[in-house]
Amino acid sequence: MTRLSPLSVLYRAVQRSASIVFALAFFAFTGGTAFGGFLGGLGSVALVGVAVIAIAGYELAYFRRFEYELTPDTLDIRSGVFSRRNREIPYRRIQNVDISRNVAQRLVGIAAVNLETAGGGETEGSLRFVSYEEARRIQSEVARLKRGDTDGDAPEPEQELLFELTPRELAIVGALSFDLRLPGLVFVFGSTAFPIVASYVDVPVPAGSVAAAGVGVVALGLLVALVSWAAGFASAVVNYYGFRLTRVGDELQYERGLLQRYNGSIPIDKLQTLTVEDNPLKRRFGYATLLVETAGYAPSSDGSNGSGGGGRGSEAAIPLATRDRVLGLVADLEGVEEPTFERPPTRIRRRYAVRYSLVLGVATLALYGANRFLPQEIPWFVPLALVPVAVVAGALQWRHRGYALAEDHLVTRNGFWKREMRFVPYYRVQTVIERRTIFQRRWRVSTVTADTAGSISLVGGDATAVDIEVADAATLRETLNDRLREALSARREARQQSRQAALGIRAAEPDRDADESGEPAVADAEADVSETPEFVEEAEPAAAESVEDAADAEDAEVAEDTDEFDGEAEETADPFIWGGSVESGDDDATESDDETGDEPSGDGR
Amino acid sequence: MNRLHPRIRLLWVARAVVFALVVGGVAAAATLFAPVSIPSYVPVAVGVVFLVVGVALALLRYRAWGYEVRDDSLYLQRGVLTKVNTVVPFVRVQHVDSTRGPLERLVGLASTVVYTAGSRGADVSIPGLTPEGAEDLQDRLKRLAIASEGDDAV
Secondary structure: OEEOOOHHHHHHHHHHHHHHHHHHHHHHHHHHHHHOHHHHHHHHHHHHHHHHHHHHHHHHHHHHHOEEEEOOOEEEEEEOOOOOEEEEEEHHHEEEEEEEEOHHHHHHOEEEEEEEEOOOOOOOEEEEEEEHHHHHHHHHHHHHHHOOOOOOOOOOOOEEEEEEOOHHHHHHHHHOOOOOHHHHHHHHHHHHHHHHHHHHOOOOOOOOOHHHHHHHHHHHHHHHHHHHHHHHHHHHHHHHOOOEEEEEOOEEEEEEOOOOEEEEEEEHHHEEEEEEEEOHHHHHHOEEEEEEEEOOOOOOOOOOOOOOOOOOOOOOOEEEEEHHHHHHHHHHHHOOOOOOOEOOOOHHHHHHHHHHHHHHHHHHHHHHHHHHHOOOOOOOOHHHHHHHHHHHHHHHHHHOOEEEEOOOEEEEEEOOOOEEEEEEEHHHEEEEEEEEOHHHHHOOEEEEEEEEOOOOHHHHOOEEEEEEEHHHHHHHHHHHHHHHHHHHHHHHHHHHHHHHHHHOOOOOOHHHHHHOOOHHHHHHHHHHHHHOOOOHHHHHHHHHHOHHHHHHHHHHHHHHHHHHHHHHHHHHHOOOOOOOEOOOOOHHHHHHHHHHOOOOOOOOO | OEOOOOOHHHHHHHHHHHHHHHHHHHHHHHHHHOOOOOOOHHHHHHHHHHHHHHHHHHHHHHHHOEEEEOOOEEEEEEOOOOEEEEEEEHHHEEEEEEEOOHHHHHOOOEEEEEEEOOOOOOOEEEEEEOHHHHHHHHHHHHHHHHHHHHHHHO
């Protein structure tokens, strides 16, 4: 059992009391004066003192009661001052190990370690704080133990520098970044402050001067753009300073950050999808961004872990590099090239043009309505002049949209301003969803989404083939399902072979392996589950649990052969499941059935 | 392709009726307290429109709903305005629930819910099954999920 770094007590106490004391002091001193100056002030000081002591005491207790241990197969964390928690995280389930250090932490030489597993909204393992060396040790130990190498005599995995951000590229990243948060804040502040300011200052409003207002709007727009650009530049430089991506054995490791240093590892076999992102500017100069998605990151824990721009899951992303380098890295990691895309049918260009024109029409109508009620004339017909732009935009959107079925990947591409090309390995597909809105039906197209277990998908959108022919969509849907199955079995076979080759023995059937709780078999099953959360998790332990269950499992295996037949038969003859076929089922008959008999009987066919 | 139990329409129609009543009630209240006089037939009309649309949607939804347990995947199709077809490969099934809500119990129905690790649209729910049917489906999906795994592991 290992403790946290003793320095963490001090750091945590200072960190926590700083905010609490500040708030307390603020309230006490502002509120305290109401009770009469001196006494209130003294009381506040006493209160603050008590609070500080209480916090320090709590942090000391937290430190004393926080222990972690790297056992051969799990990372155990025992923590909690009031309510105790013992948590064991199997190494194979760990998706990412992230280390972060801000300036103060770097000064005293401590670091925060976050361990993420798939699922769950929170960070599953969080060590605050350990010494930086210890953090690095945990990171490499977790990687080592995950490989099942418990003796530690295996050679250190070789390191290979995949990518390093040059100062020039960093400058370009900054130059191409816009951070709208700061102008947003200014805007919110300004919009509330403006009426107050205006009430004091008698602003001479030049009567009826549309031109002046227009100039003002443009100037404001320029200012916003400038501020957001400056903010974007600063945050990009701070975030991505010294970005390096290294391959260490079967893991990707990244480090970055000017003030706060981040350092994380992502097992390559945990990658869910890769996304290559660009915009017209980047395309013009031949640059692109790479985003990496794993199932580990909680979607909205942005602040807690201090991820900078780009949101979670983009930790190991390459902020910017030449397109060739990015695609080269994709090829390196996933073995897939940029394919030629199948675009939506050409008639869809019209759909987009119509859509944008509709937007323009609505804008025109709104302006026209405003014109009716405003004292002065405004040029409400201006949006109409943009109709040609709508047509061009429709064509552009169509051009940049498409999907491709590569050998092992589904690749989709969407967007003109923010063009995203997603690479989804077939074996990562979770479900396939095909949807057709009422508007899409008019154009005889539908949209196919390949859902993966990642989490930036929540905001970023899954790999989606938008507006493809209905027939193609149905084919794509089924193809994805088939390829998922094939890819999974191929992977499993390959892994089994490599495992057998590694062990040199035990060609026995895997079921037996698992039942005898042979270490390697169990470990492998775990590996399967951890990468691609699957049913085996429930299946294997159940089979091993009791004789009855084992018999059950055998039943299932026997049933396997007949299951297809079974399934078909049950659908129609099963007395319990309502089994009418849609094609043949006529509504009236079923309805009368319903009214007469409570117990629905399958109506055969 | 299997259909849902017809009695699910009862549930959905009832839900639409309740919703229409609530909307009508709100409209009526708004009419009562509105500063300008609104003709008294307006809330009724609003309620009727919601009722008709809601009931029609409920009935159409029933017609559109279908599911199929295939060799290697569960296939669902549903949706009135937006048609949605979902393929859930058995290998991806994490766990299967069968649930019975209070309203469902009232009409003697149950649902089966299939969970995958997907990020969205992941939780697939099949309403309108008889309780036995839901359990049976749950059991069958479970077995198929295990079998598909075993199949691949060999």
